[in-house]
Amino acid sequence: PLFYVLSVNFWGFDQFVLDLGRGLGFSGLRLVKHWVLSFEYSVFTFPFLIGIVLAYGKNGLKFFSVSLSLLIGVSIFYTLDTFYPEGTLKPLELLALPTAACAAALLDSMGYSFVFQYIPGPKAMPIITLNGVYRIGIAWPCAGVHSLFLYLIIISLLFKKSSISNFRKLIYFIIGVVGTYFVNILRIASYFVILKNDGISAAEFFHRTTGELYFFFWIFAYILLIIVVERFTLVERIRLYVKKIFTIFRKGKKV
Known part of the structure; x- marks a missing residue:
């Protein structure tokens, strides 16, 4: 997450995220809000998951299962809403x-x-x-x-x-x-x-x-x-x- 924050604020990574969203067909509010939000949730989810595995191994997945479930679940649903908006x-x-x-x-x-x-x-x-x-x-x-x-x-x-x-x-x-x-x-x-x-x-x-x-x-x-x-x-x-x-x-x- 720290690398992502630095890259967005100082290295222009936010423009790459927007260009990626445009390539997927997003525009307007769907691009600058929904796509960016779902992308950031995914970015924050994977380092959290990897950090738990590296620090605690498989036991960490069980111990942090509720937190992981919330984070992964929210990421999935935000992504679904981004790709299938407005009742589709x-x-x-x-x-x-x-x-x-x-x-x-x-x-x-x-x-x-x-x-x-x-x-x-x-x-x-x-x-x-x-x-x-x-x-x-x-x-x-x-x-x-x-x-x-x-x-x-x-x-x-x-x-x-x-x-x-x-x-x-x-x-x-x-x-x-x-x-x-x-x-x-x-x-x-x-x-x-x-x-x-x-x-x-x-x-x-x-x-x-x-x-x-x-x-x-x-x-x-x-x-x-x-x-x-x-x-x-x-x-x-x-x-x-x-x-x-x-x-x-x-x-x-x-x-």
Whole structure:
């Protein structure tokens, strides 16, 4: 990464990256933003992977599996969005439709005035028009489809290392999927709330920065919750307390 930063700032490597993107057929915002971002994620991923292998060997891959999964996963999804923009990657875009619809329902319950539409076609995506002014297309990365896949990877790695029973793993998994899905809905709704109150610049800033952190805050908080529940046997304690309450209640009825 250090070599890349130096080469971009002092040796003109950024121009090489742009020329490479033009050679691949990118132009405009797709070139200067999406292509560059996906390229940089890939550049940062490989040195991190190589450094772990050189420093810790194969054991390092297991120890840093969650970090690697996040970095590699984000790199792959940014690259997919770069090469297949604006709803052209249909399998993932179809997953965005129900998420956008749920976000629209949440906005409706909050009293916001908007139009929600989805017109099938080669580049079809859900569109929310707010107050007849802001017409925003919701592509699959914006709907957080990639976060569902990242969740699957991370939770699978966590369960693989744990001795949690299969039944509890299933319960944790289902709760996590629902939580991740709701976080995606909340992120879309938050974007339109900011758009309504603070304008397009603030909404785009949220989309590029704070909004991306929603999933990471959620997944780390959820993993911490699982660890705390298992570490302090909270499920067993709750069962014991409930059992005691029922026992006291039954004794009281007999008296």
